[in-house]
Amino acid sequence: MKELIAALPVGRVLTDPDVTESYARDRTFLRPGKALGVVLAQSRDDVVTTMRWATEHRVPVVPRGAGTGLAGAATAMDGSVVLSLHRMTSILDLSPDDEVAVVEPGVITADLDRAAREHGLMYAPDPSSYEISTIGGNLATNAGGLRCVKYGVTRDSALGLEVVLADGRVLETGRRTMKGVTGYDLTGLFVGSEGTLGVITKATVRLRRAPAEVATVAAEFSSLRDAAAAVSAITAAGCQPSLLELMDRTTLKAIDDWKNIGLDPGTQAMLIAQSDASDSQRAAARMAELCDANGASFTALSGSPEEAAELVGVRRLAYQAKERLGQCLVEDVCVPRSALPEMISAVEAAAARHDVMIATVAHAGDGNLHPVFVFERGLEEPPPQVWAAADEVFREALALGGTLTGEHGVGLLKRRWLALESGPVATEIQHGIKRVFDPLNILNPGKAI
Amino acid sequence: MKELIAALPVGRVLTDPDVTESYARDRTFLRPGKALGVVLAQSRDDVVTTMRWATEHRVPVVPRGAGTGLAGAATAMDGSVVLSLHRMTSILDLSPDDEVAVVEPGVITADLDRAAREHGLMYAPDPSSYEISTIGGNLATNAGGLRCVKYGVTRDSALGLEVVLADGRVLETGRRTMKGVTGYDLTGLFVGSEGTLGVITKATVRLRRAPAEVATVAAEFSSLRDAAAAVSAITAAGCQPSLLELMDRTTLKAIDDWKNIGLDPGTQAMLIAQSDASDSQRAAARMAELCDANGASFTALSGSPEEAAELVGVRRLAYQAKERLGQCLVEDVCVPRSALPEMISAVEAAAARHDVMIATVAHAGDGNLHPVFVFERGLEEPPPQVWAAADEVFREALALGGTLTGEHGVGLLKRRWLALESGPVATEIQHGIKRVFDPLNILNPGKAI
Incomplete structure (x- = not known):
């Protein structure tokens, strides 16, 4: 850590456990491990320096936006360094003619939307957290939101990225144009990869007519x-x-x-x-x-x-x-549109059968439900009946042709059900892709796949 | 070849050079190599059998839809087997409630659109070739079209795929739901990969309200x-x-x-x-x-x-x-919307400077231009002044913040300019991804990346 502190500008690294603890968790109940420290990156160079150091010393790095995630993807593990991008808040370019913005990852989602609206445009993706979440975090989780039903998810607004790879190399993906098919779609691969393939340091995003x-x-x-x-x-x-x-x-x-x-x-x-x-x-x-x-x-x-x-x-x-009601396990199943009533009945049945409080909101037009399982404060993790009810909800969603997660991601929370949806071939391929980007497995290991 | 013929149902393999020649080329002027034969797949099993055989014998395979490509991606090479999917023409499911269709890759694009319209829906992607091109080919090239300006490209309508990998394993990607973020976006990786990562045997696509x-x-x-x-x-x-x-x-x-x-x-x-x-x-x-x-x-x-x-x-x-005017080199640059007038001037200047006939159409709302370089019939390839003018057009597109290809793909035609756009890190990563899917490099080798 001394070496990292020396390599970065003064003030970039926090190591006081009382302070770092708040950077080690997201919005889930999950208890983080003990991180070595937190890097507050202010530039791409800070990220490059951190990743080079991490590669040299084989230290796991947990990239992080605002920590509003709901699946545990930003939960730190023992011996890791948390790499926070939340101070990289510049809107570098906003072109009304091209209907495009170029932003740093720490820009608050709603801030970009407001900046666009000054030109009669909007940034469409709007997760419920959009007043506090960052574009970088939204990209890392492929965040959805309320307006998705018409304008699509974060992926549908991402045109190109600048990414720092595990070994500190800088990769540019995508483009500034509306269309483009040069090479494989690396932009799409990073969107939703939960910080396991690289650290996004800049994004070119599409704006739409407000x-x-x-x-x-x-x-x-x-x-x-x-x-x-x-x-x-x-x-x-x-x-x-x-x-x-x-x-x-x-x-x-x-x-x-x-x-x-x-x-x-x-x-x-x-x-x-x-x-x-x-x-x-x-x-x-x-x-x-x-x-x-x-x-x-x-x-x-x-x-x-x-x-x-x-x-x-x-x-x-x-x-x-x-x-306010207690601790929450927030779920995120998505089913084909026609299966929405059936899925809702299944959630109600699971709540009754296991005597669990489930409060449901849904991005109903997309078939995306958030059953929130409420449990007692003070517990280390959800009690068995909550897991049993959640398990029923997941299996029913898959049986209806749906998916475990519509927009929150897998993180740590959904890993135990992942194999039910992905199957062995997809799992093997995904780990193969992970190895191309991160052969030492230092980027957010154990998450997403 | 005898072994392959024996392993497939009767009538699936063509080997008469007079017949196979027409399956060995696409819509470009490019002269194909001499293929060993053509497989006319009628089922996923035919594709699996072909790929297992190809892996065993290290035979390059060139997947193919209707051969309407404009970049040479479906051009056969010496000693390859062409794998045509054009006989897999079933629309397996069309759900008006879910606004989703499940199709085989050989379905003609306009046929799916017509089938959807019977239910008040449409299949939005409409490359100019849509009366003769296939969904599989559209997916492999991430085809655009006229309606893109409002409804996006083929990628924006692809929800999930069934893919046969190089070694014959079957991979399922994506989902039937409107949203979903389980694992890396493998669907997006296959769309636009020009048959270099796997052979698409089924696709779940999104329909939209007509x-x-x-x-x-x-x-x-x-x-x-x-x-x-x-x-x-x-x-x-x-x-x-x-x-x-x-x-x-x-x-x-x-x-x-x-x-x-x-x-x-x-x-x-x-x-x-x-x-x-x-x-x-x-x-x-x-x-x-x-x-x-x-x-x-x-x-x-x-x-x-x-x-x-x-x-x-x-x-x-x-x-x-x-x-009808001559042989055509069809180009496909795409620039940020605001740069359209400048790009058009650059095309006109290149035509004048090199005394080349260029006829331009543009999906203008997307900044996507198709300058078509017309040259004499009978020539084996475009004369030097056409390449010189094309080179100028490509470089100008990149200088304006654009891309070499908005919707046609790289194929063989744009390989020599690829490095100008992609850079060494992206190139290395793309080849790494290729190796995950196709370690023996038998799937359409030499194309796309």
């Missing part, structure tokens, strides 16, 4: 399945919502207890749907009709941006509200 | 740069066209000579713009205005689907029309 107007529908239902049926109807009718979010009663209750949103006693589910199309009012009215036709007890439509922001703001509180 | 209406603008300009300026204005105004195509006079003249479209003597360029938004008429009217404001000599707007199909049909004739 919508001129939005119209928003909020609908309450006395049954969760009715709400899910409304989701299917909205998709089938071709309404093309720019946001289609579902919250169950447990989630709504947690938000209501905290923020007093005036929750009706009979409300079992709420749907928030938004259209940002040029005929957003008409599209929203159609979505409201479909909610009514599927048994909504209450439906409201608004063309006001302020009301829309408020409603979506309620949804963005969901995770924090649930953290 | 637009209810389209409005189309055709505008003629007396200067190509004016047309390019109109493109920039349309993008900057946020019109979000679903198609934005540019043709230069040489292209128009070739089409006119063939199909008599009544080309005006003063027309130097034509722009075709389309909107399929719910307010398509309004969007098209705005695009027409912007054409007028940028010096269009003639502008027509139509809401009729028949007229739209006719206009777009004219554009789709471009390549065939040019083939």
Whole structure:
């Protein structure tokens, strides 16, 4: 560590265990190992220096953005060095003509979105954490979000990357253009690789035209399945919502207890749907009709941006509200759209069978559910009945043709189910790819694959 | 070969050189080597058998769809076996609820699109060749097309693949869901890999809602740069066209000579713009205005689907029309959107300086140009002045922040410029990845990377 400290500019390395501990964990309950220290990188050169040193001394490195991950990918292990990119916060270029931005990895997601909006553009990917998470972290996990249903995930906005490899070499991938097929898609390989293949030090991302107007529908239902049926109807009718979010009663209750949103006693589910199309009012009215036709007890439509922001703001509180109830195991299954009602029933059944509190929100338009398993504070890890219920939920998602993780990633949390989805050939290939980039296995070892 | 013939069902292998020759080339001028034979695969098992045999005997295999490629990726080499997938033409599943189809690789692209439209959906990627090219070939090259400007390239519609690896093992990648981040993005790695990593035997692709209406603008300009300026204005105004195509006079003249479209003597360029938004008429009217404001000599707007199909049909004739003029070297540079006018000037300058006929069409909304270098029939390859002009065009594209290939791929044709774009680290990594999948280098050796 003395050598690393000497090789970096003054003040880049933290070694006081009281301070480093907060850099060693993400948003999960997982307890980190004891890291040797934390590098607060401020430039690509800092990252190169750190990786060269790590290669020389075979020290595991855990790259890290803001630590808002929900799968344990940024959890430090014993004897590792945490490499935090959160101080690399420059927006290096923002070109309205090319609809492209070039950013450092520590840029807060919402900050880039705001910068783009000054030019009538937006940065589309918006994980719920987007006010605190970084672009680098979003890229490393291929983060999703609320607007995915129309604009796709982080991968769909990533054009090119600068990456520092395990041995300190610098790799450039991708391009600044809208299209390009020179060589294999290395950009796509890094996106979602959870820091196991390299450290992203710069990204060229695509911006999109910001919508001129939005119209928003909020609908309450006395049954969760009715709400899910409304989701299917909205998709089938071709309404093309720019946001289609579902919250169950447990989630709504947690938000209501905290923020007093005036929750009706009979409300079992709420749907928030938004259209940002040029005929957003008409599209929203159609979505409201479909909610009514599927048994909504209450439906409201608004063309006001302020009301829309408020409603979506309620949804963005969901995770924090649930953290008030206890410790959380946040899950992230994604099923084919048509299987959403069935998946929701399976979650309800698992909660009842194992007597576990599960609060579910869903990016419903994508078939992506977040069942949050709430358990007692103070426990080191979820009790057996929570794991049993989670196991049931995972297996049911796979049985329905779905996946273990729609947008949060595998990290450490989902490794024990990974083989159920990936199979032996894919697993072998993935480890082969890992060896090409990181033959010494020092980059976030044990995560993702 | 006897062993391979015996291992496959009767009739799967062609060895008569007169017959195999037509399977050994693509749409380029490149002369293929002498293949040992052609396998006409009808099932995954045929592919597995072929690859096991090829691994055992170290025989290079050239996977192939319909042979409509424009970069030489499907050009056979001496002593190779061509593995054609064009007989695997089943649409195995088409789910309107999930907006997903599962297809064999030999399905003709436009056939899938038509099948989807029966359910109010579409398969968005539409390379100009889409009436004759296959989904497998489109995946292998990450084909683009006219609708890319709104709906993205083939990659953006590929959810999951079944792939036979070099040694005959079967790998499944990806998923059926809209989102998913389990493991590295192997689907993305295969898309655009030009048959060098594995043979795609099944694909799960995303369908999209078919637009209810389209409005189309055709505008003629007396200067190509004016047309390019109109493109920039349309993008900057946020019109979000679903198609934005540019043709230069040489292209128009070739089409006119063939199909008599009544080309005006003063027309130097034509722009075709389309909107399929719910307010398509309004969007098209705005695009027409912007054409007028940028010096269009003639502008027509139509809401009729028949007229739209006719206009777009004219554009789709471009390549065939040019083939009537001579042999073609079809290029495919892509530049940041704002650099389109500059790139067009560079192409015109290169044509003048080297006294070469270049006919340019562009997916203008994406900054993707196809300068087609026309040269004399009967020549074995383009004469030196064509290569010199092409070299200038490539270097200028890179200097403008662009790429050598937006959608056609590297194949054999662009290999000599590859290092200019990729750099040594990316090249080494790509060869490392190739070795993970194909350690004996039998899958389409010498292509793509």
